[in-house]
Amino acid sequence: MKVNVGGIDRILRIVAGLAIIGVALAGISAWGWIGLVFLATGIFKFCPFYPLLGMNTCPMEEKK
Secondary structure, X not given: OOOXXXXXXXXXXXXXXXXXXXXXXXXXXXXXXXXXXHHHHHHHOOOOHHHHHOOXXXXXXXXX
């Protein structure tokens, strides 16, 4: 797995995941699974859909 989720994208995914999980704990259980996906992609810095879409929000390293 190559890292493809950058800084701001990662923070937004983690915050959104935690918020959705919080809503799920309040009574809407199906949303909890979606929250877990956001949280996992933020923690592991990898989104399986980005390669399919040709996207990458992780900054490129300079080649020396």
